[in-house]
Amino acid sequence: MNREKRTEIFRRLREQRPNPTTELEYNSTFELLIAVILSAQSTDAGVNKATAKLFPVANTPQAIFALGVDGLKQYIKTIGLFNSKAENIIKTCRILLDQHDGEVPRERAALEALPGVGRKTANVILNTAFGEPAMAVDTHIFRVANRTRIAPGKNVLEVERRLLRLIPSEFLLDAHHWLILHGRYTCVARKPKCGSCIIEDLCELPMSQRPEY
Template sequence: MSSKNMTKKQIQVFFERLKEQRPSPKTELNYQSNFELLIAVMLSAQATDISVNKATDKLYPVANTPEAIYALGLDGLKDYIRTIGLYNSKAQNVIKTCKILIEQHQSEVPNTRTALEALPGVGRKTANVVLNTAFGQAAMAVDTHIFRVGNRTGLAVGKNVLEVEHRLIKVIPKEFILDAHHWLILHGRYCCVARKPKCGECIVADVCRWPNRFEFGANKAS
């Protein structure tokens, strides 16, 4: 049984609660510059933030600019990120991206979707994270957590990530849009988990439209 769409009032309550729980949400990737953020997000595809942080905590003190990472070369970079899944292809993309940033963008991370998605290894999701987190744009990166939360709760029901992304941008109140990505991903990572969601502990269970939430401990009086 699929979830029904949340009402406008329910969506307002949903985000008010998430904001109250985490007033200043942020990514769990470690970074100190837009470039470090870009590289960390590129490395995080099909990998955990924890594994990426372990690698970049060693990499960034040695090389944290396009020039410095490019100077490491492919094998040199691999030495730092080989503990991350798909490190071979990721290393190739990072080196190519550094070269493009140096030659075409004065070593700065571009702030447009077109320019970001032209970088090797940067797809729509990565571009959205950078546009939102680095440049404060109303972009919504939909990963597996957000796709699950959107569909399960009825916040944004869609058959694919693009449908969910467009739905989220449409229904999220403007006052919450800039932080919504972080709230949703953290809620999906720690509460609305895939196999055994913690509905009994969920602060938005009463506005959630998932029919099975009561089986996982949500209050039936809500």
């Protein structure tokens, strides 16, 4: 795929969603961090239901740490892997309190040192909270990048690096959200909605692999 086609793809995605953002609900960088940790292998809607009960009660490292693992579990038990997530979140709160004055760090290494925070979660925080052009490649972005041929790659790190290199700079800050939302609602896994796709004519998926509509 050439640069002109990529530019037009993101121009259309920007026109469709001028102000894209995460569908996780949060009011602070710390709340976003907790929501993203909880979202692993879970839906944003499911996380939002849990945090709607949790955050009014505890939405700071001090308050969540005070709940303890068992106390936190009562608020997040509807979320997949809640046992391990509760333990990681309590450990993360302790580190934030002991090493970062209760603030979420904006350095990648410090973020990835937090329990429950991997490269993808760190990228979400860097991009959404701190406005850095990071690319959190989840299953949606990985699928869209490969299916459309915007930035094909064999693994998430390869796709991440290619997207950062190939996406025109004017689109890079919001590209993460555009690609996720496109994959979540249009370029879905089992049967992509090609007939209602605003970039269908630019997509390089062979016609033989596209669903009939």
